[in-house]
Amino acid sequence: MEYEIIGNIKTLDSAEVLKQELEVLLNSLYSGKEEFESVLRTKVRSSFADFIRRKISQEDVRIDLFLKDFIKKLDSVPVVKLILAFEPSEETVNRIYSYIVSACKREVFLDLGYSPDIIGGAIIIYRGKYKDLSFKYVFEREFEEEKKKILEFMKI
Amino acid sequence: MKDFQYYLNNIGEIGYVARSLNSIVYISGLPKAHPNEIVIFENQEMGLVLSMDEDYLEVLVFSNFEIRVGSKVVRTDENIKVGVGEALLGRLVDPLGYPLDGKGDIENLNPVFVDIDPPKISERKNVEKPLLTGVKIVDMVLPLGKGQRELIIGDRKTGKTEFLLQTVITQTKKGTVCVYAVIGQKLMDTRKLYEFFVSKGIVGNTIIVASNSSDSPGLIFLTPYTAMTIAEFFRDKGLDVLVILDDMTTHARNYREISLLSKKFPGRNSYPGDVFYIHAKLVERAGNFNKGSITCLPVAESVLGDLSGYIQTNLMSMTDGHIFFDIDLVSQGKRPAINPFLSVTRVGRQTQTLLQRDVGREISEFLVTYDRMKQFMHFGAEIGDAAKNILNLGAKLDVFFNQAEVKDASLDLNILILGGLWAGLWSEIEVDKLKMELEQLELLYSTDENFKKEVDQFIGSCDNFSDIVTRLRRDNSIILSRVRFIRK
Numbered sequence: 101m102e103y104e105i106i107g108n109i110k111t112l113d114s115a116e117v118l119k120q121e122l123e124v125l126l127n128s129l130y131s132g133k134e135e136f137e138s139v140l141r142t143k144v145r146s147s148f149a150d151f152i153r154r155k156i157s158q159e160d161v162r163i164d165l166f167l168k169d170f171i172k173k174l175d176s177v178p179v180v181k182l183i184l185a186f187e188p189s190e191e192t193v194n195r196i197y198s199y200i201v202s203a204c205k206r207e208v209f210l211d212l213g214y215s216p217d218i219i220g221g222a223i224i225i226y227r228g229k230y231k232d233l234s235f236k237y238v239f240e241r242e243f244e245e246e247k248k249k250i251l252e253f254m255k256i
Numbered sequence: 257m258k259d260f261q262y263y264l265n266n267i268g269e270i271g272y273v274a275r276s277l278n279s280i281v282y283i284s285g286l287p288k289a290h291p292n293e294i295v296i297f298e299n300q301e302m303g304l305v306l307s308m309d310e311d312y313l314e315v316l317v318f319s320n321f322e323i324r325v326g327s328k329v330v331r332t333d334e335n336i337k338v339g340v341g342e343a344l345l346g347r348l349v350d351p352l353g354y355p356l357d358g359k360g361d362i363e364n365l366n367p368v369f370v371d372i373d374p375p376k377i378s379e380r381k382n383v384e385k386p387l388l389t390g391v392k393i394v395d396m397v398l399p400l401g402k403g404q405r406e407l408i409i410g411d412r413k414t415g416k417t418e419f420l421l422q423t424v425i426t427q428t429k430k431g432t433v434c435v436y437a438v439i440g441q442k443l444m445d446t447r448k449l450y451e452f453f454v455s456k457g458i459v460g461n462t463i464i465v466a467s468n469s470s471d472s473p474g475l476i477f478l479t480p481y482t483a484m485t486i487a488e489f490f491r492d493k494g495l496d497v498l499v500i501l502d503d504m505t506t507h508a509r510n511y512r513e514i515s516l517l518s519k520k521f522p523g524r525n526s527y528p529g530d531v532f533y534i535h536a537k538l539v540e541r542a543g544n545f546n547k548g549s550i551t552c553l554p555v556a557e558s559v560l561g562d563l564s565g566y567i568q569t570n571l572m573s574m575t576d577g578h579i580f581f582d583i584d585l586v587s588q589g590k591r592p593a594i595n596p597f598l599s600v601t602r603v604g605r606q607t608q609t610l611l612q613r614d615v616g617r618e619i620s621e622f623l624v625t626y627d628r629m630k631q632f633m634h635f636g637a638e639i640g641d642a643a644k645n646i647l648n649l650g651a652k653l654d655v656f657f658n659q660a661e662v663k664d665a666s667l668d669l670n671i672l673i674l675g676g677l678w679a680g681l682w683s684e685i686e687v688d689k690l691k692m693e694l695e696q697l698e699l700l701y702s703t704d705e706n707f708k709k710e711v712d713q714f715i716g717s718c719d720n721f722s723d724i725v726t727r728l729r730r731d732n733s734i735i736l737s738r739v740r741f742i743r744k
Binding site: 225227228229230231232237 | 264265268269270271284285286287330
């Protein structure tokens with residue numbers, strides 16, 4: 101897999117960090133080979149630097165085209181935005197990610213938002229579609245529909 | 257319109273602003289949006305989908321608020337609508353139908369689509385009824401009909417607005433609803449226009465749809481369409497409506513700005529290729545219909561009297577004639593500075609009576625002769641009595657047509673006065689005195705019921721112009737008995 105590293109990126113934040121590293125590397129290419137090596141050593145995470153070095157060692161790879169394609173590939177991965185009522189732990193993120201990837205049957209990035217005022221549940225945004233599955237929405241709708249009954253009950 | 261949250265929950269789609277270029281923003285998301293759909297930003301501002309590609313929607317924003325990149329947007333699944341109803345009469349509104357006159361909300365309005373196709377041929381009728389403007393030279397020489405589209409064209413400060421105001425006054429007094437679209441002009445001018453209507457007591461029959469020069473290009477673009485939509489509401493009630501679009505060259509410039517920002521390919525004078533289409537689609541919505549009529553007077557500004565500009569010629573080709581206000585005539589002191597030789601009316605004459613048509617033909621022929629004679633005089637030639645008579649009558653005709661201020665003028669009285677001029681009733685009178693006598697006759701006609709009846713009967717009993725002239729030569733008391741005291 102040419103871009104197997106993408107499979108290890110779960111969130112949009114991680115993808116953004118990776119994209120920044122790719123852009124720094126791409127820019128350094130135009131300042132000479134030494135500069136590229138220096139950036140690879142000092143400004144890129146070591147695991148990713150190893151991955152890039154492995155790619156460079158392959159003779160048929162043009163590094164500038166590889167970096168540009170990589171950025172394009174990152175941009176093309178769809179983002180699933182999730183707004184949750186709690187801040188998820190790493191384990192929770194992993195579980196959510198595994199579930200979503202198996203449901204979407206493709207690579208995605210998670211964009212996690214934290215908003216306690218939704219009370220519970222989640223708001224999901226994927227490719228322009230918006231689904232409010234939060235408790236806040238459920239309660240509000242319930243209140244709107246049963247307003248009279250609830251107010252009468254509260255009077256008692 | 258409902259708010260952002262309503263559409264977010266009900267339509268279930270969301271987009272984000274990816275790029276913002278003044279009044280144009282690019283949005284990612286909203287997979288089922290369609291062209292001309294209204295979108296709402298999270299700050300409750302509205303926008304209109306212009307076009308779409310694989311990744312982005314191109315949206316025209318209706319406000320001047322800066323739309324930040326990353327802002328949320330929802331679609332409404334509705335094309336643009338504006339509230340219409342009788343409650344709009346006497347109000348000054350913006351192109352989205354919100355009041356600008358500080359008189360509170362307008363209630364009982366029904367939202368209708370702003371961008372609709374023009375009515376089909378089966379819904380249309382020939383232009384049959386005359387539309388009096390109250391401007392003598394137009395009513396006599398370049399008559400208009402109800403349902404006609406007539407372009408008003410001229411340089412800045414040539415009296416186009418005065419002509420339009422005169423027409424509005426004349427028509428509102430006859431029960432016509434007037435919708436005045438002020439397109440991208442100064443706020444102060446809009447205010448003055450509104451106050452003018454109030455001062456003349458005609459505001460109850462008028463509606464002003466105004467956008468000012470500092471409004472967003474999207475809002476300015478919408479102005480004439482909203483005015484036409486409001487006009488259609490009153491037309492559907494069987495009323496005659498007059499729509500003034502002041503002015504369409506500003507509208508075209510505004511559309512050019514939008515098109516260039518959205519990277520549409522520029523054509524002649526950098527205008528986009530569809531500038532003809534957007535104007536023609538609007539102007540075609542006017543006309544005479546089975547039920548009611550919409551008379552449309554689009555205004556175009558020319559530069560240094562040049563009639564061959566791109567937008568100007570476009571508008572000429574989609575209207576039923578044009579009235580040209582000549583800057584040279586303004587400098588000669590003529591008010592209104594209408595050039596009858598370069599003006600055209602294509603359907604107005606068919607609404608006239610045989611007598612009116614005869615009078616119009618006679619005056620047109622005379623004006624040509626008079627103009628030739630004046631040019632001939634430039635050579636300093638010695639002239640005979642016949643030429644002197646023509647020049648003398650021409651000078652008097654100039655006085656007759658001169659209408660510096662806005663006031664009422666009746667067609668029958670005008671024909672009578674013209675008959676009097678042709679019969680030589682004023683041939684020996686000085687120009688200043690003639691002016692006074694004409695004013696006296698106009699005053700009498702509007703105040704003395706007997707005189708009005710007498711004039712109307714006299715004109716009604718004549719078949720053609722020469723009949724009027726012959727009868728006045730025989731007996732001129734109908735005129736001279738009323739002005740004799742001035743002569744003494």
